[in-house]
Amino acid sequence: MPGKGAIQFNMFTGIIEATSRVIKAVTSSGLKAITIELPKSFNDLKLGSSIACNGICLTISKLTPNNFTVEIMQETVQKTTAGNWNAGTILNLERALKLEDRLDGHLVLGHIDRTSKLLEKKMVTATTYFRFSLDSRDRELIVKQGSVAINGVSLTIAELNSNSFTVALVTYTLDNTNLRYLAPNSSVNVEYDIVGKYIQTLYHNSYFKPSYEKIL
Numbered sequence: 001m002p003g004k005g006a007i008q009f010n011m012f013t014g015i016i017e018a019t020s021r022v023i024k025a026v027t028s029s030g031l032k033a034i035t036i037e038l039p040k041s042f043n044d045l046k047l048g049s050s051i052a053c054n055g056i057c058l059t060i061s062k063l064t065p066n067n068f069t070v071e072i073m074q075e076t077v078q079k080t081t082a083g084n085w086n087a088g089t090i091l092n093l094e095r096a097l098k099l100e101d102r103l104d105g106h107l108v109l110g111h112i113d114r115t116s117k118l119l120e121k122k123m124v125t126a127t128t129y130f131r132f133s134l135d136s137r138d139r140e141l142i143v144k145q146g147s148v149a150i151n152g153v154s155l156t157i158a159e160l161n162s163n164s165f166t167v168a169l170v171t172y173t174l175d176n177t178n179l180r181y182l183a184p185n186s187s188v189n190v191e192y193d194i195v196g197k198y199i200q201t202l203y204h205n206s207y208f209k210p211s212y213e214k215i216l
Contacts, residue, residue, distance in 0.1 A: 010050045010057055011097045012108040014147075014154020016177045017041065022089040023067055032072040034085055038065070042095065050096040050110070054178070055152030055189040056080055057096075057110025080112045080189050081151075090178045092152045106147040106154050112189045113138065116150075118182050119164055128174060129158065130182065131166040132190070140200050141192040149191040153177050 018039035026033045036053070038045070045051070045068060049060045056076060062069035077083045085091070097103075120131040132150070134142065142148060144160045153173065159166035174180040182188070 010110070012052045012057070012094050012110055012152070013097060013103050014094070014106055014108045014149045014152060015104045016092045016094055016153055018093045019090050019176070019178050020093055022085055022087055022091060025086045025089075030074045032074075032077050032082065032085075033061075033069055034072065034082075035062075035067050035069045036091060036093075038063075038067050039093065042093070045095070052094040052096075052108070052110045052152045053091045054081060054085075055092070055108070055110060055149050055191055056082060056112055076112075079114070081115055081187050084187070090181065092177050092179075094152055104154075106149075107194055108149045108152065108154065108191060109194055110152075111191060113141075113192050114190055115187045116190045118184055118186045118188065121182065121184060126171065128169045128171075129166050130169065130179070131159070131164050132188065134161070134163050134165050136163065138192065141196045143196070146196065147193045149189075151178060151188050152191075153179060 018041060020037045020039055022034055022036055024035040045060060045063060047060055047063055050057055051060060051070065053070060058070035058072065060068050061071050072082050114135060116132040118130055119133055122129050139162065142157060142160060142165055144157050146157050148155055148157060148167065150167065155167040155169065157165050158168040169179060
């Protein structure tokens with residue numbers, strides 16, 4: 001349980017706390033309501049709590065001792081893999097970061113940039129490598145050895161090409177997330193590092209661009 005006065009942010013670390021099964025998915029009036037089994041360790045949740053489900057920051061609208069429900073807007077359904085969530089789907093779950101928590105992964109907001117497809121899966125010694133498609137519009141947002149969140153999992157870029165990127169997964173990550181179920185052509189939610197997105201915005205703002213005329 002969080003200590004008295006603990007502050008909770010709508011922010012995550014990309015370190016998955018549990019995987020859990022969707023019990024029910026219902027779409028009505030433009031909203032998709034997803035009911036998910038409540039992990040036993042999630043004993044501090046309450047109505048209105050933020051929780052990352054496969055990397056999407058969602059709000060708990062219903063809560064029972066055995067399950068919780070989140071509602072997903074149509075825009076999010078269309079932009080993420082949430083449109084494919086149905087009874088039996090296994091989701092990665094992470095509760096919102098508290099002020100005193102360690103940041104073991106990287107800063108993840110739970111705002112998905114786009115979906116990507118798994119192109120290749122291979123094993124090299126004890127490490128599994130996943131290669132994902134990369135939209136050309138996102139090339140500036142990703143760097144080798146940088147961070148990226150895949151289905152909410154904080155991962156490091158091992159290889160980078162013009163139209164794909166590769167991440168390396170240790171056995172623990174595979175055993176404790178739903179990434180172990182991915183097969184070629186599977187879709188995943190991708191969130192790029194927020195620091196890179198801010199830098200890109202500043203760079204493309206003419207006020208912050210270097211004055212090459214002065215340099216030359």
